[in-house]
Structure formats: structure tokens, C-alpha cells
Amino acid sequence: xxxxxxxxxxxxxxxxxxxxxxxxxxxxxxxxxxxxxxxxxxxxxxxxxxxxxxxxxxxxxxxxxxxxxxxxxxxxxxxxxxxxxxxxxxxxxxxxxxxxxxxxxxxxxxxxxxxxxxxxxxxxxxxxxxxxxxxxxxxxxxxxxxxxxxxxxxxxxxxxxxxxxxxxxxxxxxxxxxxxxxxxxxxxxxxxxxxxxxxxxxxxxxxxxxxxxxxxxxxxxxxxxxxxxxxxxxxxxxxxxxxxxxxxxxxxxxxxxxxxxxxxxxxxxxxxxxxxxxxxxxxxxxxxxxxxxxxxxxxxxxxxxxxxxxxxxxxxxxxxxxxxxxxxx
Amino acid sequence: xxxxxxxxxxxxxxxxxxxxxxxxxxxxxxxxxxxxxxxxxxxxxxxxxxxxxxxxxxxxxxxxxxxxxxxxxxxxxxxxxxxxxxxxxxxxxxxxxxxxxxxxxxxxxxxxxxxxxxxxxxxxxxxxxxxxxxxxxxxxxxxxxxxxxxxxxxxxxxx
Numbered sequence: 001x002x003x004x005x006x007x008x009x010x011x012x013x014x015x016x017x018x019x020x021x022x023x024x025x026x027x028x029x030x031x032x033x034x035x036x037x038x039x040x041x042x043x044x045x046x047x048x049x050x051x052x053x054x055x056x057x058x059x060x061x062x063x064x065x066x067x068x069x070x071x072x073x074x075x076x077x078x079x080x081x082x083x084x085x086x087x088x089x090x091x092x093x094x095x096x097x098x099x100x101x102x103x104x105x106x107x108x109x110x111x112x113x114x115x116x117x118x119x120x121x122x123x124x125x126x127x128x129x130x131x132x133x134x135x136x137x138x139x140x141x142x143x144x145x146x147x148x149x150x151x152x153x154x155x156x157x158x159x160x161x162x163x164x165x166x167x168x169x170x171x172x173x174x175x176x177x178x179x180x181x182x183x184x185x186x187x188x189x190x191x192x193x194x195x196x197x198x199x200x201x202x203x204x205x206x207x208x209x210x211x212x213x214x215x216x217x218x219x220x221x222x223x224x225x226x227x228x229x230x231x232x233x234x235x236x237x238x239x240x241x242x243x244x245x246x247x248x249x250x251x252x253x254x255x256x257x258x259x260x261x262x263x264x265x266x267x268x269x270x271x272x273x274x275x276x277x278x279x280x281x282x283x284x285x286x287x288x289x290x291x292x293x294x295x296x297x298x299x300x301x302x303x304x305x306x307x308x309x310x311x312x313x314x315x316x317x318x319x320x321x322x323x324x325x326x327x328x329x
Numbered sequence: 330x331x332x333x334x335x336x337x338x339x340x341x342x343x344x345x346x347x348x349x350x351x352x353x354x355x356x357x358x359x360x361x362x363x364x365x366x367x368x369x370x371x372x373x374x375x376x377x378x379x380x381x382x383x384x385x386x387x388x389x390x391x392x393x394x395x396x397x398x399x400x401x402x403x404x405x406x407x408x409x410x411x412x413x414x415x416x417x418x419x420x421x422x423x424x425x426x427x428x429x430x431x432x433x434x435x436x437x438x439x440x441x442x443x444x445x446x447x448x449x450x451x452x453x454x455x456x457x458x459x460x461x462x463x464x465x466x467x468x469x470x471x472x473x474x475x476x477x478x479x480x481x482x483x484x485x486x487x488x
Contacts, residue, residue, distance in 0.1 A: 001424070003475065003478055003479050004447065004475070006424055006425070006428050007428060007432070007443065007447045007478065008447045008448070009425055009428075010424075010425040010426070010428040010429045010432065011351050011429075011432070011443075011444060011447055011448040012448070013425050013429070014350060014351045014354065014429055015347040015348075015350055015351050015448065017350055017356045018343070018346040018347040018349075018350040018356055018359060019346055019350070019356045019357065019359065019360040021342040021343050021346060023360065023364075024342050024346065024360060024363055024364045024367065025338060025339065025342055027364050027368070028338055028364075028367055028368060028371060110357060112356070112357070119357065121357055130361060130364075130365050137357075224356075226357075226360070
């Protein structure tokens with residue numbers, strides 16, 4: 001593969017990490033969302049995720065893994081029939097590490113679990129998501145910082161964190177906490193932040209708490225939870241199925257387009273919007289909606305038929321009792 | 330007839346998010362940038378909606394945000410500066426992520442030119458329109474960027 005083809009391949013891979021469009025669209029309509037329904041558009045591609053929705057009530061479990069025999073609500077899965085038939089999967093993932101000290105006023109608004117590790121973001125409340133606002137990011141990444149240490153152009157940038165080799169970057173501190181495990185603290189838009197960054201980094205401790213993946217497809221544990229407030233959040237995952245890619249989103253605020261059509265999906269009255277490529281929204285429970293659409297490369301595509309999106313929705317697994325006790329905390 | 334802002338945003342948000350993710354190297358930062366640009370466009374839609382290519386205008390807004398915010402756009406994506414734990418059998422993981430790390434270290438305008446050429450498929454004239462420079466400057470950006478990116482391959486081969 002020549003250099004130019006490798007560049008194209010690498011950039012396409014990076015593009016696949018793009019976040020879902022729902023939260024951005026929600027923010028555009030936020031002041032009017034109670035009077036005018038939001039418009040969630042997911043450009044469509046070809047995979048269907050099955051969403052199993054349990055008709056059970058849900059509560060908000062703690063972040064700790066439940067002991068055996070606990071009364072914690074089961075992971076809720078949606079099947080293609082009105083009554084759940086699937087076996088709940090309830091994938092649990094560990095937080096692995098977490099900072100135990102944060103600057104005053106920073107609260108957590110976003111969590112992402114990628115194939116290569118975690119990324120968590122704290123901002124000052126109420127959340128200001130503009131790029132100029134102060135933001136703290138903590139990342140856990142599989143890999144090593146060997147080459148970064150070698151290329152550190154100033155000795156002052158090399159350091160240790162609790163004895164582990166590390167290096168200062170422009171806005172943060174990155175260190176090798178264990179073999180093939182790198183931790184990173186970044187603090188953006190805060191002047192003279194190096195001291196604060198070091199204090200945060202030195203406060204990081206192993207965190208064995210486990211949480212349930214809020215939305216999943218095909219056993220994947222990739223997800224992102226982001227929020228505009230504690231009652232307006234979205235949990236999403238990307239779906240690769242057959243020859244196409246989709247986005248599945250569990251969200252707390254109804255997103256209804258400008259010209260929705262009522263359809264039946266998975267035994268429920270749902271909403272289908274053709275504009276923008278097609279999106280299917282299925283109400284699962286009070287303040288719980290599942291939206292499925294495709295990931296495309298450009299807008300104004302032919303809408304994906306509702307039947308295809310229903311197939312996709314039938315394969316997605318969601319946790320209606322998703323633990324969001326960390327939001328805004 | 331001018332497209333409504335809602336329809337425009339619905340159709341453009343995903344490609345803008347993908348573009349911004351490639352440009353910034355950070356999906357979360359990309360979301361913030363695109364959200365801010367769309368909010369500004371919403372306020373000015375009476376004018377922007379009447380343009381021949383409002384989508385291209387939004388892309389320029391996103392690009393200008395990236396070019397103008399030096400410190401706040403420092404790339405610290407999870408993959409930058411971190412060597413993968415193991416190479417995948419075909420070596421593609423190694424190569425792609427190594428290339429992403431090299432692209433991330435390019436000067437800002439060179440990086441934008443590379444993204445517009447190799448991700449968006451723009452020609453010199455289109456890149457010049459987005460970056461607000463001459464086509465000659467575009468060719469210079471691309472040439473220098475490729476020289477840097479190919480030099481790393483030559484070093485790797487020599488080893």
C-alpha cells in the first residue's frame with residue numbers, strides 16, 4: 001500500500017470514530033424541545049440491530065457489581081416480539097482506573113468505551129460543551145508510550161507518576177501505569193494547569209467497579225454516553241452488520257422529526273422519519289427511546305426502509321436501567 | 330426555495346462530525362466543534378441558507394475553528410503518541426495508527442490540506458476555497474506534508 005492509500009485508509013478509520021449526531025441535533029433544538037419535538041437524523045447504512053426491550057420496570061442500580069443472588073433488576077433486552085424471549089446478556093465492563101481528586105466544579109458528562117480503552121470527560125456545571133470551555137479528560141489506552149518518551153524534546157517533559165514513567169504533553173500528562181496500559185490526563189482551557197494535571201494524575205487509583213454496557217450490538221462493548229443535563233442524555237453504539245453500518249442510540253428525550261410516520265416496530269407503535277436518510281424511533285419505557293439509523297458519508301441519501309431499520313433494532317441490546325448516577329457528579 | 334435549517338442540519342451533521350473527527354483527531358472535540366458551528370449557522374440561517382453551497386460554508390466554519398484555536402485544539406486523541414500493544418496479523422493496525430500519529434503531528438494547515446485532499450477528495454481549487462489561500466499554497470501544503478509522511482516510511486524501511 002503506497003503512502004497516499006495508507007493516508008486515505010487511516011483517515012477513514014479515524015472518521016469511523018465520529019460521535020453520533022443525536023446529541024448535536026438535540027442541542028440545536030434544546031430551548032424548544034418541550035414544545036417542538038427534536039429531530040434526530042441518522043444517515044443510514046445497511047446493518048440492522050435487534051433491540052430487545054423488556055416490559056419490566058427498571059431502577060437505577062449502583063455502579064458496583066451486584067453480589068450473587070442480589071435483587072438488582074435484570075439487564076433488559078428487546079426481542080422482536082411483544083414479550084421478551086432473549087436471555088439478557090448484561091455485559092459488565094470495569095472502569096479499571098479513576099482519578100480520586102478533581103478540581104472544584106468539575107463534574108462528569110461523558111463516558112466512552114472504545115476498543116482501545118476508556119475516555120471520560122468532566123466539565124464545569126452546567127455543562128458547557130463549547131471547545132473553549134475548561135474540560136478535563138481522563139483516558140485509559142492499551143499500548144505503550146515508548147516512542148513518545150524517546151521523542152520528548154525536552155528533559156523537563158519527562159517525568160514519573162507514582163513511580164511510573166511518563167511525559168508531559170502540551171495539555172496533559174501521559175504515563176505507563178502497567179505493561180501495555182497508558183493513562184492520560186488532559187486539562188484544556190485552564191491556564192497554568194500543569195500543577196493541577198499532576199495532582200489529578202497522582203490521585204488516580206485502580207477502580208474495580210463494574211458497570212453494564214448501556215447499549216450493545218453483537219457482543220460489542222463500545223459505547224458513548226453523553227449528556228446535556230442529568231435528564232437529557234444519549235447512550236450510543238455503532239453497529240456493523242452485513243455490508244453497512246448503523247448507529248443505535250438509547251436516549252431519554254424523544255426526538256421526533258418534522259414529518260414522522262407512525263409505524264409498528266417490534267410490536268410497538270414507533271416513529272419513522274424518511275428525511276435525512278431514515279430513522280426509526282421506538283419508545284421503550286417512560287423517558288427511554290431507541291433510535292436506529294445508518295452511518296453514511298454524505299447527507300440527503302435515499303432513506304433506509306423502515307423494515308431494514310426494524311431488523312437492525314431487533315438485534316440491539318439495551319439496559320433500560322442504565323446506571324447514570326455518575327452524570328453531573 | 331431555501332432549505333429549512335432543520336433539514337439542512339439533519340442532512341449535514343453526520344458528514345460534518347466525520348470530517349471534524351478526522352481533522353481534530355478527537356471525537357468528543359469534533360462533537361463540540363460541529364455543535365458550536367451549527368448553532369452559529371442557525372442564528373445566521375437567513376443569510377447562510379441562501380448561499381449556493383451552505384454545506385461547504387459549514388465545512389469552512391469547522392475548518393476555520395480548527396485552524397484558529399491553536400492550544401485548544403491540541404490533538405490528544407487516545408491513539409496519538411501511544412504505540413499499539415501488538416501488531417495485527419496483517420500489520421494494518423500498526424501502519425494505520427502510525428500514519429495517524431504522523432498526520433497528527435503535521436502543522437495545522439498541512440494537516441487540513443491533507444484531510445481535504447485524502448479524506449474529502451477535494452481538488453486544489455476546492456481546498457483553496459476552504460482554506461482561503463491560493464492553489465499554489467495548497468500544492469505547497471500537500472507537497473510538504475507528503476514529504477514528511479513519506480520520510481517516516483523511508484526511515485522505517487531503512488531500519
